[in-house]
Amino acid sequence: MKKGFQGVLALGGLMLAGCAPAQMGSMGGMGAGRLDVAQPATSVGAGSLTLSSAQFVNGGTLGQEQVGSGNGCTGQNVSPSLSWSGAPAGTVSYVLTTYDPDAPTGSGFWHWITYNIPASATSLPKGAGAGGAGLPAGAVLANNDGGTPGYTGACPPPGDKPHRYIFTLYALNKTLALPQGASPAFVGFNLNGAALAKTSITAFYGR
Template sequence: MLKKLCIAGSFVLALPALALEVSSPDIQEGHFMAKTFEFSGFGCGGDNKSPALNWKDLPAGTKSIAVTVYDPDAPTGSGWWHWLVADIAVENTGLAQGAGSTGGKMPVGSRSFNNDYGIKDFGGACPPVGHGMHRYQFTVWALPDAKLPVPDNANAAVVGYTLNAKALAKKTLTATYAR
């Protein structure tokens, strides 16, 4: 939708701003994820594959992308970080299925941080049996820096804090899972 703007007494049409879009052929907003994306360990027996993610319409000034996966429903009092990766060059428009899993191919120059499983790889869904439906928030962050200004050993809270402080835009795709 075009908007009219009044500039110095004259009306001009302004083009709409592009909004960051995130999609996936593997997961859909509000839908249950396949067992392929369940963790392998902690009593879970999935394939621990990271789903494919695609993004477009990055805001002006974006110099890198970050991707996080967070479960706000984990019974920890502070949620559960499943994946944190930053410093993805803007030339990339997505990640293939399994890119963040053991043996996967992440973009050159990207950095992964320890998740709450204590690993740098993607850690799939693994809610406690009978705990009900959990939400898994796959968030793509557009950032103004080529390198997120945190040390390589930064914990999830520091990475999350810095992403929220720096983001030019972010978009979340929320899938669900239960056991």
């Protein structure tokens, strides 16, 4: 019985190891190495870190300028300006994400991810999510869930209740070394254990 039980444990360990995500190679393929990811802290609060936008108030409605311009949507697809303050001691870089948890995908939809924003930065100008224009030196646009780098505007299905668009700023204790075209999930894995603080604001949009 003892040997049989040990065999079951060993098999279970191999199965769990097989579920760990493989690291993407520089060409976007799957490499042989596994992610070496620190586990997230038990709780990461905002502390004194705050985030705001000149284009919307927290809990308000996203403007047409920030709405997508395809799939029946007639917005301008321009990322909003964002400003922040109150970074904790030890901040080396920031990551900004925009996420719609209400998208009918089963896993939400990531609209915008910018990482390695330098610690000296306190804002992003309007339109910084388009091709990197206005981004601070060193900042990188990751792919959104549409498969392109930068910002893609809100465009929920007609008739849905207004979706939430959550803009989150993370203060990290390091910069992220990621392959070009990193996916939102890959960026997310590498955020684990590096966040000193995070804060969010939310805008709503429906059609």
